[in-house]
Amino acid sequence: KLFHLGMFEIGKPLGKGKFGRVYLAKHRSSGFICALKVLHKSELQMGKVEKQVRREIEIQSNLAHPNILRLYGHFHDAKRIFLILEFAGKGELYKHLRKEVRFPEWKAAQYIAQMAAALKYLHKKHVMHRDIKPENILVGIHGEIKISDFGWSVHAPNNRRKTMCGTLDYLPPEMIKPTGNDSFYSEKVDLWSLGVLTYEFLCGEAPFEDEPLKTQKRIVRCEMTVPGYVSAEAKDLIKKLLVVDPEKRISLEDVERHPWIIKHCVKGERATNRSAELAKM
Numbered sequence: 001k002l003f004h005l006g007m008f009e010i011g012k013p014l015g016k017g018k019f020g021r022v023y024l025a026k027h028r029s030s031g032f033i034c035a036l037k038v039l040h041k042s043e044l045q046m047g048k049v050e051k052q053v054r055r056e057i058e059i060q061s062n063l064a065h066p067n068i069l070r071l072y073g074h075f076h077d078a079k080r081i082f083l084i085l086e087f088a089g090k091g092e093l094y095k096h097l098r099k100e101v102r103f104p105e106w107k108a109a110q111y112i113a114q115m116a117a118a119l120k121y122l123h124k125k126h127v128m129h130r131d132i133k134p135e136n137i138l139v140g141i142h143g144e145i146k147i148s149d150f151g152w153s154v155h156a157p158n159n160r161r162k163t164m165c166g167t168l169d170y171l172p173p174e175m176i177k178p179t180g181n182d183s184f185y186s187e188k189v190d191l192w193s194l195g196v197l198t199y200e201f202l203c204g205e206a207p208f209e210d211e212p213l214k215t216q217k218r219i220v221r222c223e224m225t226v227p228g229y230v231s232a233e234a235k236d237l238i239k240k241l242l243v244v245d246p247e248k249r250i251s252l253e254d255v256e257r258h259p260w261i262i263k264h265c266v267k268g269e270r271a272t273n274r275s276a277e278l279a280k281m
């Protein structure tokens with residue numbers, strides 16, 4: 001059935017996402033290894049997500065960046081849609097985070113620097129991801145991270161409200177309670193999520209984690225505390241990203257130049273950290 005899909009040889013199932021299964025696959029003629037995501041049209045119709053999938057394909061096919069998972073192509077038969085995706089050898093970042101509980105500052109800083117580079121690339125193309133969270137990030141064979149799952153990404157500006165499923169933890173205030181003038185929200189929503197991601201990498205849980213109603217209140221008031229074990233530089237960056245007013249959030253350029261990022265992402269530093277990581281293997 002599936003294992004002999006014409007030009008692809010299907011390998012082991014990698015896992016199941018919300019709407020589809022992912023398999024390791026090899027392109028027969030070239031020997032190219034990729035990940036094949038199989039979506040059942042019936043499931044998409046029931047979940048009312050066909051439009052989202054079409055947008056995911058349209059947006060992700062036109063992106064090419066080392067920290068963004070490539071979508072090489074897609075095809076479909078009567079019942080299924082197949083996405084030919086880049087294969088990230090080390091799987092889902094959130095599984096690594098749960099296993100390590102929280103990342104050391106040098107690793108968190110390198111991941112945030114890569115995220116900032118990817119978001120800069122996206123925003124230059126006026127694409128906002130809108131669903132940045134550990135579950136939507138994969139890890140490549142060399143430990144580099146790759147944003148995946150563009151199901152929620154759109155071309156800015158966008159003032160359509162979306163029924164949210166899944167966690168509220170990463171939602172910015174302006175998506176919970178649109179204030180008067182800016183009923184449009186912008187790419188700055190990804191800056192807020194980058195702040196939540198930085199916090200979760202360093203603390204092992206999201207800053208506003210609570211039961212849903214309380215989470216919404218804490219987000220719009222930006223009520224959170226950063227634990228004492230987080231360095232002053234890291235805390236400074238989190239405070240500059242988790243700002244209620246989208247216009248007052250630090251820019252991606254300033255994230256890349258932030259002392260916490262510079263300190264952990266300078267070449268020399270990286271070498272020592274890398275050897276520490278290799279020693280661990």
Ligand SMILES: COc1cccc(-c2nc(Nc3cc(C)[nH]n3)cc3ccccc23)c1
Binds near residue numbers: 035085089
């Ligand atoms: C729910 O667990 C899931 C679901 C989907 C994929 C994986 C998974 N994926 C990839 N790589 C990928 C996936 C894609 C779309 N490109 N590269 C690698 C893995 C390695 C070990 C375990 C699991 C893995 C898990």
